[in-house]
Each structure stands twice: as structure tokens, then as C-alpha cells.
Amino acid sequence: MDMQKTIVKEVSLSGIGLHTANKANLVFKPAPVDSGINFIRVDLPARPVIKVAPENILPQSRTPRRSSVGKGDIEVQTVEHLMAALAGLEVDNLNIEIDNNEIPGLDGSALKFQELLTQAGIIQQEEERRYFSVKEPIVIDGDGGSIAILPSDEFKISYTLNYNHPLLNSQFLELSLNSGVFKKELASARTFCLEDEADQLQRQGIGCGADYSNTLVIGKTGVINNKLRYPDEFVRHKVLDLIGDLYLLGQPVKGHVVALRSGHALNLKLAQRISQQKQKYAVSSAKTTGLQIPEGGIQLDTDEIKKILPHRDPFLFVDRVIYLDKGRRAIGIKNLTMNDYFFKGHFPGRPVTPGVLILEAMAQVGGVMMLAAQENRGKFAFFMAVDNAKFRKTVLPGDELVLDVEAGKIKSKTGQVHGRAFVDGKLVSEADLMFALVD
Numbered sequence: 001m002d003m004q005k006t007i008v009k010e011v012s013l014s015g016i017g018l019h020t021a022n023k024a025n026l027v028f029k030p031a032p033v034d035s036g037i038n039f040i041r042v043d044l045p046a047r048p049v050i051k052v053a054p055e056n057i058l059p060q061s062r063t064p065r066r067s068s069v070g071k072g073d074i075e076v077q078t079v080e081h082l083m084a085a086l087a088g089l090e091v092d093n094l095n096i097e098i099d100n101n102e103i104p105g106l107d108g109s110a111l112k113f114q115e116l117l118t119q120a121g122i123i124q125q126e127e128e129r130r131y132f133s134v135k136e137p138i139v140i141d142g143d144g145g146s147i148a149i150l151p152s153d154e155f156k157i158s159y160t161l162n163y164n165h166p167l168l169n170s171q172f173l174e175l176s177l178n179s180g181v182f183k184k185e186l187a188s189a190r191t192f193c194l195e196d197e198a199d200q201l202q203r204q205g206i207g208c209g210a211d212y213s214n215t216l217v218i219g220k221t222g223v224i225n226n227k228l229r230y231p232d233e234f235v236r237h238k239v240l241d242l243i244g245d246l247y248l249l250g251q252p253v254k255g256h257v258v259a260l261r262s263g264h265a266l267n268l269k270l271a272q273r274i275s276q277q278k279q280k281y282a283v284s285s286a287k288t289t290g291l292q293i294p295e296g297g298i299q300l301d302t303d304e305i306k307k308i309l310p311h312r313d314p315f316l317f318v319d320r321v322i323y324l325d326k327g328r329r330a331i332g333i334k335n336l337t338m339n340d341y342f343f344k345g346h347f348p349g350r351p352v353t354p355g356v357l358i359l360e361a362m363a364q365v366g367g368v369m370m371l372a373a374q375e376n377r378g379k380f381a382f383f384m385a386v387d388n389a390k391f392r393k394t395v396l397p398g399d400e401l402v403l404d405v406e407a408g409k410i411k412s413k414t415g416q417v418h419g420r421a422f423v424d425g426k427l428v429s430e431a432d433l434m435f436a437l438v439d
Helices: 080-089 111-120 179-186 195-203 233-249 264-283 302-306 355-371
Strands: 003-007 011-016 023-030 037-041 049-051 069-071 074-076 094-098 122-128 138-142 145-150 155-161 171-176 192-194 216-218 253-260 320-325 329-335 380-391 400-410 414-423 426-438
Touching (some): 003 023, 011 111, 023 111, 037 074, 049 074, 080 111, 080 179, 080 233, 111 122, 138 264, 155 233, 171 179, 179 233, 192 233, 195 216, 233 253, 233 264, 320 355, 329 355, 355 400, 355 414, 355 426
Parallel strands (some): 155 253
Antiparallel strands (some): 003 122, 011 023, 023 094, 037 049, 138 145, 145 253, 320 329, 400 414, 414 426
């Protein structure tokens, strides 16, 4: 079981940005479960917070050759190396105070971020990590390269670097990401550029803080005034950037990424497409009900539901939860098939879902909502009462039940919820349910 992580103690660092040359001071602070990665601009009035999330990724046209996040005119630039370190260390929740607009470049890799956060201590929290598993292949071409992600039960990258330069010709790296692999194979790989383009980029305001100590500058015969840490350091840094860019989704991903000459522009397009796929699968089952699903909710598959509810087949009546706001609201899905055991005995000539089982499905979604809250984890939810139950339409084999449950009064030992069940956008049942919450 993978648990969410944050750091044990507060740590800080300072440095100048690779692109702006602005000096920034960073303070890393522990953060509670499900809060995510948040940048806090402490140099600005009201200390605005920029949460790492797809909607806050800035376009490449605004901050070229780097990955940045922002809201309105407020931004934090060049976050990819730090985000890669957080992905590699599996840090889910962190508050990062910064007093300027760009993350320090340090040595041009993720190494110092990784070392500092390791010194701060990485601690498990009392909540599971929530991955998004890619459901369908995504393929993107452009900018002289391509990138794709395929369904997989792990996060794997296959990257080919192939540029018209003797030192950048046909490097390939394939690996599955975990903290040990990141530390050994990727963390110290540094950013690079060609000598021929360095002056031009700086005249464009790009790389103003770069020098030979924090950027591998590639001349005609080799790296200038520096030495490689790996024979294939260039492709390793490209993989590091890719990991950091995809962690801007705000959660870890499971999928196999296959990339050819992909840079920040393609990486961020892939992140947005993954986000769109996630949203598509979140709303597809509920869209016919007319329910408005707020952004930012948690999604749970069957295995994750079983970690909250004690129910097991054949009495688990929730296939997945497409929206969860702990202690407030949950929307669950139950797909009914002719193979469900109750159809064999409930009007076999004309099978109908028993009304009490629709109520039970509502109750289980309500149980997920209440028991997912940290203060109720490990408890059982027992029925105390059912009021105002109504059955408006029959529910048949082949139907998909969409179960929307909202909290009433939730206390330490009791909980009240109102549940509604929909099929094809029509209300089929509703009820008020009361539970005893028992250790």
C-alpha cells in the first residue's frame, strides 16, 4: 500500500534562476494529506498560493524552454527540476514559500533538491496515494519530435534523444521510476545547450542566469569547461525534465511514456491531454444525470473502495467512486448485469433490482464518504434508520446506477445522509439514511 508523503521538518535554500538570474529564497514546509504541492509567493501582498495542477500550467509562449506555473500575472518559473525531485522522492504534499518568480537553478539538475529534501526527512502520512492510470493511448507529434503514453501498471519511460550533433546523436534510456532509480540514474543529470545557440538565447532573455557551472554547454568537440557525470547525461536530463513536467498534473501517473526528441512543449501538451482523459472518465458515467461534478474531487477504483468499506463480493454494490469530497459528498457507480446473483431469484421471468439493494448501494457510497475522513478510518457504518424512501422507476439488468450522496449531520458516532439514485438521467430512488459509526 503506497501512502502519501511529506517532509518531516522545514528546510530552506537560496540561489539564482537559470533564466531570469533573479535571486530567490525557498522554504519547504510539511503539508497535510490531500493538499498537494503549493507554491506561496511570500514577496507579494496576500501571499498568493499557486497550486500545482493542470489548470495552472503556463503556456510555453509565456516562459519558453522551461516549465512554469501561475495564476493571472503571478508565476513561478522553471519548476521542472524541483518537481522531478518531488516525483522521484514520492512527495505528495508540500508548501514551498518563494520570494521571487523563478526557482533557483543550482547546479542545473535535481540533485541538490533531492539531497535537501532527503535531509529534511520523508515521512508517510495516514492516507493512500492516488494514481491516475492512463486508460487509452495518447499520441502527440510536433516540434520535431513525438511523445506518447500507453496504459501500464507502472510509470515507465522510453526516451530517444537524436539531434544533429556528434554528442547528441542517438542516446536511448528506458526505466521504470522509483525513488532508488531516480537517485542513482537521474537526479544529478544537468541541463544543456549548444554553444552555437547560447548567446542568441541570452539575447532573447533566456538563460540569463546560466553559466558553465550550472549548464552543460556543448561545443564542436565536447563539453566546455565541465565534465559529464554520465556518458549519456543528456538523455538522462531529458527524462528528468519529462518526469518533472508530468508531475505538474498534481498526482502520480501510471503509464508507459515513449518519447522521441520531446521537450517541455510536448511534455506539457501530454500532461494536458492526460488531464483531459482523467476528466473524461470522471464525468462519462454521470453526464446523463445532469449532475454537476465539482473539480478537485477524489476518484476511487474498486480496490481503493475495499480499503475503506468492509463489504466484499457478492455484497459490494459500488464499482467505483467518480467524485469524493470526504465527509461532504460522494458520487458512485454500480453497473448491473444479468449475472448479478439477485436477478436469478427476483422475478426471474422479468428481473428487477430489489429496492432494498438500491438503498444498500446508496448506503455504501455514503459509507465511503463518511469513513474516508481520517477521524473515521477503520470504523464501521451500521444502519440506524431509513426515512422518506421513494422508488420512482424500476431498475433492470444492464442499467448503470449513478448514486449521489450528500452529508447531513456527521458526528463522531452517528451520520445522516441524503441519497439519490439515477439511471439514464432519471431519478429512480431517493432516501434519507442514518448510520451508527462504530469502532
